[in-house]
Amino acid sequence: MTLDELTAAIGGTIIRPGDSEWEAARRFHSGIGEPAVVIRASSVDDVRGALRYAAAERLDVMVRSGGHSAWGQVPGGVTIDISALDDVSIDGTRVSVGGGAQWGAIARTLGAHGLGLSSGDTASVGVGGLTLGGGIGWMVRAWGLASDQLVGAQLVTARGDVVEVSASSHPDLFWALRGGGGNFGVVTRFDFEAHPLDGVVHAVFGIDGDAAPALRVLADLMKTAPRELTVTYMDVPPMDPNAPAGAMISAVWIGTDEEAARRALAPLRDAPGIIEREIGVQQYPDILLQTPEFDPEHPMPGFVGGNTLLRELGDDPIDRLVAFRAQNPASVVLLRSLGGAYGDVAQDDSPFPARDATWFAMAGAFDIPGMLDDAGRAAATAAWDAIEALGAGVYGNFTTSTDPSMAERMYPPATMARLSAIKREWDPGNVFCRNHNVRPV
Template sequence: MTDDIVTARPSNAAEVADLVRRAQHDSLPITIVAGGHGPWSHAPAPGMRIELADLSDVEIEGLALDGEDAVVHIGGGAVWGDVAAKLGADGLAISSGDTASVGVGGLTLGGGIGLMVRAWGLAADQLVGAQVVTASGGIVETSADENPDLFWALRGGGGNFGIVTRFDFLAHPVTGIAYGEYVITGDAGRVIRAARDVMRDAPRELTMTYMDVPPMDPSAPAGARISAVWAGDDVERFRQVMAPVADLDGVDAEYTTPAYRDILLEMPEPVEGAELPPCFIGGNGLFTRLDDELIDRLVAFRAAYPASVVFLRSLGGAFGEVPQASTAFPARTATWFVMAGAFDIPGVVDDDARAAIRADWERIEAGRLAEYGNFADTERPDAVPGMFTPEAHERLRAVKAQWDPQNVFRRNHNIPV
């Protein structure tokens, strides 16, 4: 064993397989970087670091016919901003994450709650096949018909089962999208309730996101706002559906019809040698409903801690139509994703404040169905079962035993045999 870091940038699946065999021979732990958006990607770890950035091709299979989905092959190192730009030029889109620098690999393997999640489901729901380098250094194809158990595990089970060097998705025709920004200067609780009520009977074309962030967050403007994405070009219908939110006092609404790529957030590139951001005290959950008590707790949490974040995204629609057992992803009955937490700023947050933040978050999370692994940024082995249904967790362990019995791929939300 060595404390050195060996970095490699393969350009094809065969080279990835060679690197896995080499790491096995030399007893080197493996870290996979597919996009480099999350904190684990930038943390130094001894062993072999396999960066997939050169596997980033986006290829549309054949000619996409009007009104029909098209099969798209995407390299395991691609990022969603580049994918959205490429597909948008051909009038296509895939429901991805909301940030351009997010890797296709990490987001998809963890599920992928994107900006079109109600219209098209998770990123993983749009996956129809994949090429995978296994723990033994082999290369296999997987789909619903070929190695189906492995394919099932890839759709929400994380990076536990192999290195995906190519993803095969169904991309959807987009005649246009409508986008609404609703800046909130009034009663946030009242606005969230109105948004919740809209979403109860909203068409599946509509996905809504609420975010309230402090000035220190570089990924979005400070303050409270709702962003709403309508999967279609019927702007007038979109306005009508969103009117109960837009017409409230203390809400300033703006409507645009941008390209899908243009609504993805842009995160600054990490600066080499820069200090790591402060720790985050809080968490996330998939909730059956957004009731008044939960809303009140979220609003109170944000008010109590100035350096805190509250983030909500509507679910349902296509997301909820996928049978629970069809993928490894939990909580298909959830109608909202919720995240809340405060930054542990040295010199600002003391032990009493930390305890108060944790206690408030525990009261919020008490009603959740499951935790969403893609938004959990620390390795907590005891928490992993809570990211799946009990049945899915047991099945994932069986798939792990078949494809990675030595736990070669373990730097993730790990599912040991």
């Protein structure tokens, strides 16, 4: 199939370099791409046609929904934009979501029906990328990952075939979709089991002085905290107006029982150096972040660091994370509590690593000219490597690296072997390689 034949066959739009829409089409939330062609699909049949064209031309495929992935910057190939596939249907607690939908819109639609799903923290993040990579969100301790709530999917294969996937239909492929990334096809519909949700209690605490004692209190608190409670620690420099500078702890309690939330948070609120800034009932969509789109005049700097899944937030990782932030003035440190429902899923039941982890940790120095020289980069790299060595796995959705070796760090050998075998069955030509790539073996 030629591009002209595809243009005549589909209802979507095909945009090539030089077309009037090209500059807009190649921009995505996190950057500007240089694909060979952008295909804006308006239907599942459009996706099928796009994949048949890519196969005929032997072109790699990049799938775009929310557009937050760094893989959009890799030149060449076909970008299939499925953002128009964003329909939502609700049947009781069963929710079907188009593969191009974004979490903010989904949260608002579900909220109107008194329902919720554990999603990412950002409204514009795509349902597809987040779910296929796992999806650590504010309800992770009560409901698990976004992928843990997945009960079915419609997928278009590299050959252009449409398959329905669930625990009873293509169970190996269903297993792979719950954390194995976009390696196996284009998911055009996700089926989730949602949960009753009438609101959340959202709390924010500041930290006055050394953050290490506060983090020790927080770590102790979360060892026995109810599953309704999930917390995040973040320490950022004064760079982004969407993220207030300094060290702070945010907490979300599922449900509207503010008194229960206050009781659960009392040990933290009463600890020295902790300042209560706000607490109250909110609707879940209102706490999702609104992040600015890529600005070519002010591109994001490089990032020297990474993330890891910690089995325990003990003194050593706390001290190292606090020291990392202190030693790098332009840096960020983030922690998110895990455990609970996240750990209820057996390790072999999904590809997502480190189900025994109780915290997710991230740290990185911003590679800003004049603030980070070669010695500084080397020091930040060494400091992060020492932190990652304490962890049990890497969360692929939270890395901007396009290093082909990243997938080997994300999945244990046995998991990677199983993913590779499934990849060989469904995408033997590795058409879907613009991701943390699992190669068909």
